[in-house]
Amino acid sequence: MRPTQVTERRNDPTSSPLDERQWGDGELVITIDGPAGAGKSTVARGLAARLGFAFLDTGAMYRSVTLGCLRQGVSWDDASAIGRVAGRVEIRFEGDRVLLDGEDVSAAIRSTEVTDHIRWVADNAEVRALLGGLQRRAAVGMRIVTEGRDQGSEVFPDAACKIFLTASPETRARRRHAELAARGQAATYAEVLSAQIRRDQEDASRPVGALRPADDAVIVSTDGLSEEQVIERLVQIVAARALATDPNAE
Template sequence: MSTAALPLIAIDGPSGVGKSTTAKRVATRLGWQYLDTGAMYRAAALAVRRAGIELSDRGALEHLLASLDLAQEQGRMFLAGEDVSEAIRSPEVTLLVTPVSADARVRELLVDQQRRIGASGRWVVDGRDIGTVVFTGACCKIFLTASPEARAQRRFLELQAKGQTPDFEAVLADLQRRDSADSTRAASPLRKADDATELDSSILNIDQVVEWIVQRHAAHV
């Protein structure tokens, strides 16, 4: 499927770098729509968990995927019509999302859905393989990164704001584990697209990151 003509901004990067928050705000600034591909993989992981199946059970997984009903509306994630926006952020789903998202058949299904969604309208899309696999012809590609320590601190504060009592070293270790898994998986590993522009946001605030991307996009049109 050709995506060369699509008016689409692809924002890729590792876990905890702030892709979703950034993409939402960029979309708002431009008056474009926002697609959260990470939420789609989390919803798939939630479906796997609820079904009680193992990823190694190919028959059961294929049956589940054949009936997987995902939708995003107004920033909310729905699974079979149920709003699971909070449920997909649970610690249990977070542990499962890495192996689920690394499964080639899961990725094939969700990439197809993402391409169909992005085929119309103007979109800001974030993930780990948007510029390298899903929308290779995006008009603007950003690879957003930050040091592991900066990302862990952001995640730490985010969890505290939700009333949790996280351990910083545990948060850092989890991010490093996910970095390793995402960059070494066989299906669509995390990497910077050859034509993407990298932005290290370690010492930048969200307003600075959003403004930089908006200006970068303006230079591409």
């Protein structure tokens, strides 16, 4: 697999909640994990923008590999073939766009078909090792917000700040149902909720990269909160963690 490219956004010292003297200007990783539908990607992207950091959407990486497998007609029972696809494809991020081998697949990777098959990719030990290594290389020397299922617990165990974002299955199902409706994809709320509960059970029992909060993660529930309220809460958590890590803090 060729290197994933991400673009760093430098902090605006007039608006950043972080004092450069606290964490310096070197590599700094903030991880956001949580169950499907908790709003991780949207909130992580918003937090990165507020902090002036780069953003790494690891879920999009797994979805891109899944789309590649679908297009190549790979058998889901053939773990080695799935691993070979992951090793060949090129995934790049350009702003909010996700490119698979140069093609913008930002919408295609969010399809129901990709969602229904992503578990075969996400449960593949070879793929997780490949993508985990790629994610770590993408973060070298960067100030970055990265989100996924195992970023704080597995990929970046030494991250400066770890957040576990969650919400009730009902709240997450309502969000997913609205998202599908906006894309013109037919599904009832009951169907989405049932799939959400099944996905939660599967994610928690994955053989590799199982969904769990890191021991030192801050758990944040998004129930009843707007997107902006969640981002503001995370900014406060990051700023507090920066202060707690500052050797010059009184």
